[in-house]
Amino acid sequence: MLSGGARGLDLAGRRVVISAGGTREALDPVRFIGNRSSGRQGYALAATAVARGTEVTLVAANVALADPAGAKVVPVTSAADLHEAMLAAAVGADAVVMAAAVADFRPEHYTPAKIKKAATAGPAPIDLVRTADVLLDLVGRRTPGQVVVGFAAETGDATGDVLEHGRAKLAAKGCDLLVVNEVGSALGFESAENAAVVLGADGAMTEVPHGAKEALADVVWDLVVPRLAPEPPGHR
Ligand code: CTP
Numbered sequence: 307m308l309s310g311g312a313r314g315l316d317l318a319g320r321r322v323v324i325s326a327g328g329t330r331e332a333l334d335p336v337r338f339i340g341n342r343s344s345g346r347q348g349y350a351l352a353a354t355a356v357a358r359g360t361e362v363t364l365v366a367a368n369v370a371l372a373d374p375a376g377a378k379v380v381p382v383t384s385a386a387d388l389h390e391a392m393l394a395a396a397v398g399a400d401a402v403v404m405a406a407a408v409a410d411f412r413p414e415h416y417t418p419a420k421i422k423k424a425a426t427a428g429p430a431p432i433d434l435v436r437t438a439d440v441l442l443d444l445v446g447r448r449t450p451g452q453v454v455v456g457f458a459a460e461t462g463d464a465t466g467d468v469l470e471h472g473r474a475k476l477a478a479k480g481c482d483l484l485v486v487n488e489v490g491s492a493l494g495f496e497s498a499e500n501a502a503v504v505l506g507a508d509g510a511m512t513e514v515p516h517g518a519k520e521a522l523a524d525v526v527w528d529l530v531v532p533r534l535a536p537e538p539p540g541h542r
Contacts, residue, residue, distance in 0.1 A: 313524065315359030316531050322360050323395045324351045325406035325440070327367035329385040333432065334417040343407035345369030347457070347500060350519035351403055351526060352377045358527055363395045367406050385409045385437035392440050393447065401453040401530050404441045405485075412437050445480040451535025455526060456481040459489040469503060476505050483507070483529055485522070504529055 326348020330338040349371050352364045356376040364377045367388050373379045380395065382388045385408050396402045411434035421430075441456045448454055456479050460471040472486030484505045501516040504525065514525050 313358055313528070317355055317527060318359030319537060320360040320400040320534065321363070321398070322355050322401045322403065322530075323363045323365065323392065323399045324348050324355070324403045325365045325367070325388060325392055325408075326352070327369040328407040329367045329388055329409045329437075330383055331385065331409045331412035331437075332383075332416055333413050334419065334421045336420055339409065339411075339413065339432075340368070341407045341409070343367075345371055345406075347519045347522070348403075348405035349374055350523040351405055354520055354523040354527060360400075363399075365391045365395060365406070367408075385412060385440070389438045389440045389443065393443060396444055396447070396452070398449065399452060400534055401455065402444050402448075403455040403457075403526065403530075404444065404481075405457050406440075407459065408440055409437055411435065439479075441479050441481060453483070453530050453533045454481040455483040455485065455530065457485045457487065459487050461489060469505075472503065472505055476507060481507070482533055483526070485526060 327345035328341040328343030330340040332338045345366060348364065348366070349369065352362050353374040355362045356374060362377040363380060364374065365380045365382055365388060367382050380391050382391050388406060388408060414433040414435045445454050458472050458475045460468045462468050468486060468488045472484060476484040486503045486505060487500060499516060500519050500522050502514045502522055504512040504514065506529065510529070512525060512529060514522050
């Protein structure tokens with residue numbers, strides 16, 4: 307039984323695509339380069355979107371969580387898999403949310419047999435090459451009226467604070483909304499909770515206090531809904 311809670315079924319008749327989790331880039335059959343993303347934020351986005359009445363495709367990279375009821379889950383492993391799955395699923399979708407932590411680099415060479423320490427005198431360097439930027443490609447192929455949302459995991463550093471990095475990333479990616487998370491400390495990746503600032507390409511800025519990832523997910527949909535293209539007559 308669907309219920310949108312206080313928000314009602316404000317996404318009914320829509321289709322959204324969400325990526326979640328963290329990609330793994332294989333070195334050999336037993337080793338990979340990965341990251342700490344649990345997938346919880348993407349899964350919270352999927353569960354809240356289903357509750358608000360929409361059809362959900364969830365592209366899940368290496369997530370050890372139960373599938374959200376009512377979402378179509380597409381499992382992927384690497385950044386290349388996620389890239390292909392997201393571009394395919396995004397065609398004709400009303401909104402696309404890139405919550406996954408995607409590797410920026412992958413090993414240049416895959417060793418088909420397990421790498422043995424005895425095979426080299428010392429540790430061999432791992433040469434890395436860039437992966438595709440999925441969010442940038444989604445923005446480049448966005449269909450008219452499609453809302454594209456990115457996430458930014460940032461830490462403050464000598465070149466700027468978390469928000470400055472977020473604003474620069476929003477401009478560089480060209481998405482409609484960017485959810486800026488401060489990572490490190492106890493927040494973000496492996497936590498059930500999150501705090502964020504959501505920046506809009508239209509200058510909007512929404513602070514989301516520390517709380518459950520479902521609460522942040524609902525704020526993201528609150529910001530997506532008014533940005534959606536008007537529904538064509540007879541759409542529902
Ligand atoms: N992203 C993506 N493809 C990549 C890397 C990131 O689609 N190869 C997406 C993420 O899903 C997220 C957004 O881009 O929605 C920002 O990710 P983030 O890791 O914060 O930034 P990067 O683009 O990787 O830039 P940098 O590491 O330089 O901060």
